[in-house]
Amino acid sequence: MACLDSGGDIAPRGRWSFICIDPVHVLVARAGRCMLDGREAGDDPLALLRGLVPSFSCPVQVPFAGGAIGFADYRFGQRAMGLATRHEADPWQPEFVAAIYDHVMVFDRHARQAWVAGYGTQADTARQREKVRRLWDMVTPDAPVPPMPRVPFMADRTPRAYRQAVARARKYIAAGDIFQVNITSRMWGDRPPGLSAMAAYRALRATSAAPFGAFLSCGPDFALLCASPERFISLDAAGTITTRPIKGTAPRDPDPVRDRQLAHALRQDDKECAENLMIVDLMRNDIGQVARIGSVRVPELFSVERFVHVHHLVSEVRATLQAGHDGIDLLRVTLPPGSVTGAPKHRAMQVIDELESSARGPYCGVVFRIGGDGAMDSSVIIRALTLTRDRIWAAAGGGITILSDPDREYDEMCLKIAALLAVFGGMPPTGEEQASEEKRG
Known part of the structure; x- marks a missing residue:
């Protein structure tokens, strides 16, 4: 099942939602090996995906009427960049999943309209409509959200170790090795027996509605629950490329005057603006590999x-796709997202692997959809929970520049991850709690 779920008040990015079930094909990649509909199929999932996405004209009323929905995790991006990793992957987490759907339930939140759209035979449309109606009932905010069990979370490093990683990253920057790098941390808790992934997503959605929400279920052993604010790459049917990198964060305040002051201070913050500008340049370079010469603009x-x-600092880069290229080419040259790696990207990813304490998994990867008309949209997997057979994972981080303060960076990471842990009644563990747990272990 796949649900791409727009929420919040951001227009027009919070307009469309899609629910799909019963895929025609399922493509899964683990450790560089692909399985198509349960059979081994090669080692290049993007090439395989190109052969699976159908070609058809999309109705003018909706932006997506079937095609591919899936995700590529951070390790998939490492492979695409030819980079090794010292971190062991969770065996229950696939690196790449894409499903082909011939029917989709489409919701227009602005017009308050819904459609069942699709391609190919329409003989079973009524049956599909009934199924997706029931699925939407499960995620609509009007339905009661079941209470979540309380789950204590542990971090993959102590607060002190996180700050030390930030300090070491600054040394790399001071030496001229990199300009900026994203340092993150992961936290996990034991998954309570019988916990429904859909119920957990509804609880996340109720408190953290976002324009790029996503629920992707790959059987009982893996589900991705995302409340992302960040578009990665979009491509329309005419070949216009758009990306909106987010870099720069400030807290919200219930007092409207103080809230506006925080937003203004974020816009004027030299460190946050420098961080955002470097990612804009990185995305211009990545997109430029498949864009028409002279078309890249900000x-x-x-x-x-x-x-x-939170408040976020956001910029936009646009370009026109070169003739002879498609959305899959665009994904291939831009994964993983620059906003969660750093600049220069290749070296920043090497530093990330050295300084972080565990594998990122789906976090900092990409959720995508590709339609029959060639249009694509995608989002960065941040503000996300991953549910495996026996664990719940959450992660957060931030961009480090020469102006970064380790204490401030740790506080920003805690601000971002707190909303995820709060779904299960948790908060980021303190240094004392982590040290006590390490002694018991």
């Missing part, structure tokens, strides 16, 4: 967007 720089829990 129509929006350093805008402040308001989300449920």
Whole structure:
């Protein structure tokens, strides 16, 4: 099952939601090996995906009427960049999943309209409509959200170790090795027996509605629950490329005057603006590999967007796709997202692997959809929970520049992850709690 779930107040990015069930094909990659509909199929999932996405005209009323929905995790991006890793992957977490759907339930939140759209035979449309109606009932905010069990979380490093990683990253920057790098941390808790992934997603959605929400279920052993504020890459049917990197974060305040002051301070913050500008340059370079020469431009720089829990500094890069290329080519040259790696990307990813304490998994990867008309949209997997057979994973981090303060960076990481842990009644563990747990272990 796949649900791409727009929420929050950001327009037009919070407009469309899609629910799909009963895929025609399922493509899964683990450790560089692909399985197509349960059979081994090669080692290049993007090449395989190109052969699976159907070609058809999309109805003018909706932006997506079937095609591919899936995700590529951070390790998939490492492979694409030819980089090794010292971190062991969770065996229950696939690196790449894509499913082909011939029917989709489409919701337009602005017009308050819904459609069942699809391609190929329409003989079973009524049956599909009934199924997706029941699925939407499960995620609509009007339905009661079941209480979640309380789950204590442990971090993959102590607060002190996180700050030390930030300090070491600054040394790499001071030496001229990199300009900026994203340092993150992961936390996990034991998955309570019988916990429904859909119920957990509904609880996340109720408190953290976002324009790029996603629920992707791959059987009982893996589900991705995402409340992402960040578009990665979009491509329309005419070949226009758009990306909106987020770099720069400030807390919200219930007092409107103080809230506006925080937003203004974020826009004027030298460190946050420098961080955002470097990622804009990185995305211009990545997109430029498949864009028409001279078409890359930056129509929006350093805008402040308001989300449920935080303000973010957002910019926009646009370009026109070269003839002979498609959305799959665009994904291949841009994964993993620059906003969660650093600049230069290749070296920043090497530093990330050295300084972080565990594998990122789906976190910092990409959720995508590709339609029959060639249009694509995608989002960065941040503000996300991953549910495996026996664990719940959450993660957060931030971009480090020469102006970064380790204490401030740790506080920003805690601000971002707190909303995820709060779904299960948790908070980021203190240094004392972590040290006590390490002694018991």
